[in-house]
Amino acid sequence: MDWLIPLGDIDFGEEEESAVLGVLRSRWLTMGGVSQSFEREFADMVGARHGIAVNNATAALHLACVACGIGPGDEVIVPSLTFVATANAVRYTGATPVFADVVSEDDLTISVESIEKCLTEKTRAIIVMHYGGYACDMPAITAFADQHGLAVIEDAAHSAGASLEGRGLGSWGKVGCYSFFSNKNMTTGEGGMLVTDDDAMSDKLRNLRSHGMTAMTWERHKGHAWSYDVTALGYNYRIDEIHSAIGRVQLAKLARNNARRAQAVAQYNDLLQELVPAVQVPFQSYRGVSAFHIFPILLPKGKDRLAFMESMKAQRVQTSIHYPPVHKFSAYAGLDRSSRPSLPVTEEVVGREVTLPLYPGLTENDVLTVVQAVKQAMN
Numbered sequence: 001m002d003w004l005i006p007l008g009d010i011d012f013g014e015e016e017e018s019a020v021l022g023v024l025r026s027r028w029l030t031m032g033g034v035s036q037s038f039e040r041e042f043a044d045m046v047g048a049r050h051g052i053a054v055n056n057a058t059a060a061l062h063l064a065c066v067a068c069g070i071g072p073g074d075e076v077i078v079p080s081l082t083f084v085a086t087a088n089a090v091r092y093t094g095a096t097p098v099f100a101d102v103v104s105e106d107d108l109t110i111s112v113e114s115i116e117k118c119l120t121e122k123t124r125a126i127i128v129m130h131y132g133g134y135a136c137d138m139p140a141i142t143a144f145a146d147q148h149g150l151a152v153i154e155d156a157a158h159s160a161g162a163s164l165e166g167r168g169l170g171s172w173g174k175v176g177c178y179s180f181f182s183n184k185n186m187t188t189g190e191g192g193m194l195v196t197d198d199d200a201m202s203d204k205l206r207n208l209r210s211h212g213m214t215a216m217t218w219e220r221h222k223g224h225a226w227s228y229d230v231t232a233l234g235y236n237y238r239i240d241e242i243h244s245a246i247g248r249v250q251l252a253k254l255a256r257n258n259a260r261r262a263q264a265v266a267q268y269n270d271l272l273q274e275l276v277p278a279v280q281v282p283f284q285s286y287r288g289v290s291a292f293h294i295f296p297i298l299l300p301k302g303k304d305r306l307a308f309m310e311s312m313k314a315q316r317v318q319t320s321i322h323y324p325p326v327h328k329f330s331a332y333a334g335l336d337r338s339s340r341p342s343l344p345v346t347e348e349v350v351g352r353e354v355t356l357p358l359y360p361g362l363t364e365n366d367v368l369t370v371v372q373a374v375k376q377a378m379n
Ligand SMILES: Cc1ncc(COP(=O)(O)O)c(C=O)c1O
Pocket: 055, 056, 057, 058, 059, 082, 083, 085, 086, 129, 155, 157, 158, 178, 179, 180, 181, 191, 192
């Protein structure tokens, strides 16, 4: 499809190319010095003590669950309005995800009130997801978790560079998980990162990331180790030097690119005023500093969403949906929800949400074109 304005676009240039070339010419491709620098720089950006780079955020979420001791018989509270990976990570461990609602049509992040209703004696953790790069109510969520002895894992896939009360999103809970998939605010193609302030948790995550081995190829290459023990049933969730090199360049561009996203969002908000309240624009108020990962709108009740998206497509403007709710997927049909709280806000918004294009290179003219197309599609 030849889009006039795609949903997203990456900001790649000569810097990424020469970073990759530098790695290739170094002849060291697996996790080593470049990955260590990437971990240090990313953790510093978030304001966390440790960064542990992995091959994607799904792996990061799985590792976080394993390292928090989650397993069969446990329950983990998650939003349904998220990418399926958030809930899948729980199921990989044998535990059961329990779905909580979001706050309101304006605030699409997990609701503390709904979390409270999901609590049982089996609950071990809460995974929050900072929808669109907008912070969940972390002071209230962490206070509730502390009161009940629950771990908080942050799915920060949307929120690289976002913060709340001066603390990076991802650094509020026990572990934060980031994605560097190709549509994210900073990308390495595939890639991810865990952050934590907890030294023991960091050691555990590093160990589990690489088969539970006590020494890596890099340490043996450096002459620091001859052999190794395997101390846990781990995984191969390692990143490599090529992805890390791209990540370092992308990280250096993150603040500038998030500021560009913020400008586009401000312009969208301004221009879409004409269509409000028929069209709703979530996150008119929000906590802290957003990463502005996606730009969601809610169509009027009863408006045919498919017809709207078809009209946008005919005008060569790409749109998307964030998200089909996880609890409605066929693969989740077997989970017993009979005694669970209902999800009225999630069920209200999921049929009406449409995501408009947002990326750092989106110009003022592009935003005008998208809004024109929205007006046309509304008729
Ligand atoms: C909210 C959320 N969680 C998790 C993931 C999984 O990330 P990855 O593709 O890096 O495994 C994504 C990526 O699309 C996401 O948007």
